[in-house]
Amino acid sequence: MDLYPLKFTPIFKYRIWGGNKLKTKLNKDYIEENIGESWEISGVKNNETFVSEGYLKGRSLAQLINTFKGDIIGDNVYKIFGDTFPLLIKFIDAKKPLSIQVHPSNEIAKSRHNSFGKNEMWYVMEAEDDAELIVGFDKSITKEEYEKHLKNGTILDVMHHENVNSGDTFYIPTGRVHAIGEGVMLAEIQQTSDITYRIYDYDRVDAKTGLKRELHNDLALDVIDYRVYESYKTHYDLNKNTSNILVHSPYFKTNIIAIEGHMTIDYSDIDSFVIYICVEGSLDINCNNLDYSLNTGETLLVPSNLNELKLKSVGAKILEVYYQ
Template sequence: MELYPLIFEPILKDRIWGGTKLQSDLGKNIPTQTTGESWELSAVPGDVSVVSEGVYENKPLSELLEQFPQEILGQKVHEQFGTQFPLLFKFLDARDDLSIQVHPNDELAKQRHNSFGKTEMWYVMQADEGARIIVGFKQKSSPEEYVEHLNNKNLIEILNEVKVKKGDVFFLETGTIHAIGAGIVIAEIQQTSDITYRIYDWDRVDVQGKSRELHVEQALDAMNYDTTDTQKHYTKTENSTNVMVNCPYFTTSYFPLKGEANVNKNGSSFTVYICTEGEYTFEDNGKSYSFKKGDTILVPAALKDFSLKGEATLLEICIS
């Protein structure tokens, strides 16, 4: 395999709650004024990422994984997942509130949808004044209390609302009831899954006057009714990995780059870098590749020693 950092064509998704910040803030060529998501790196069936540059330009990720599973994924990840890419990376622009929703765990998702569950994390890239998210219950709840409030259209009264600012990090285990609020741009890292149980959609309708499908029954036994501590605090040491989230599915670190950093990996896992601020070059064996805010790159596991140069805020993700 020819080793270099792979960057992919964004897969852009129109959403009822989307806006234009993916273009204005991140330089994406959005097709509509309500573009809510940019899938940066995906192996979800029907939405498989395609390489945008270099010798593998126009190749789908799935094809590369069939050809070079160990070189890309790394020995440990390949042993665990075969030729499946286990994570999904997105940017989200919430002009309006997203629906209140929950994701099933691995067991339930496998049983009902033959899919992975959807453990995820959010990194807030931008937040308007007063913007908030919904994560979990204010106090321990129950299926009965939850259904009563849902039916009375006052579910929000028992949910935990948190004001957010740029740089905030939230880790959402499966079963956590949640919603991203209006006025927020988020980088999302999650398991490869598109299974969402939508519980409440603010009674809104689309241009045809139709409301979106709800999954109230399915959500009942997928939900965690306990309170959860979702916000993560982290250090910001320059030119090094500052772990924000470490879970069985992924490890995400904050990597503030200033000047030059030499990186050495052991080949057990691929590495992904999401650039949330600034610009930088990736240098390997005398070759240089330039990236900027809004770029997400996949570094094959077989590319173990490289350097990063520039001034940028990076999120570094691998499976440890």
């Protein structure tokens, strides 16, 4: 049977800093408290998402790739990654600040953990008044000075704090220290990796364990990029009914589309799966004369062998993600 645009059942993750916006704002279905992450499309081992609709319902991402290979993820993507899906798509709700953390490069992650590195990006969907992100450093710092601040508990003083609003976008390459602040809900696109080095966690105790969370400062020291950059936020255009470049990296490409009325997209030149993440409004999608809907907080995987899609909406915004 033919492939079709695929929705998956999310995996919900308890986090010490999690809230309830994934339920109240994005209509996620769970009963637990402090859910900080919704893993929307995941091929991470032991954390795979499963198709939620259609004749492929119940199939995992790995099973789909094993069966359909390049037809679902693209011939070139399959040649590079085999049965491993290269990206992990999440929604994150930070009721409280996340730890200050950093991710290792592909090379370091491979040698230390037999894993991919974790280059990622954030698209802010909602931010409370005065909400902020921590991204990189505000002033040039040596490794020795960094260690001194860490020891003295003043590491936040040298970090770059940036107030954020809905629509703000940040690319977080490996090596860049970062944290999501209190009151921020965002979409995250990242390499398939769960390797995080936590370097500062506000001395918090996890109510579930009664313990402080583990820090990884020895591992982080040689990973951190200590340089200062002129700007950390991504600037982009938002022309209607076209794919506007958001973040194009060697690990994924993300565009943003603001849909007003009708538009048709042709993917015949892209040898890759495409993921739609609806970050505002809702839209109707027609593919091979079948209709699908996508609402705020939902994601859709478009297999590589589906070339033409017709989109219809009044004011929806979607992130368009692919590998090529």
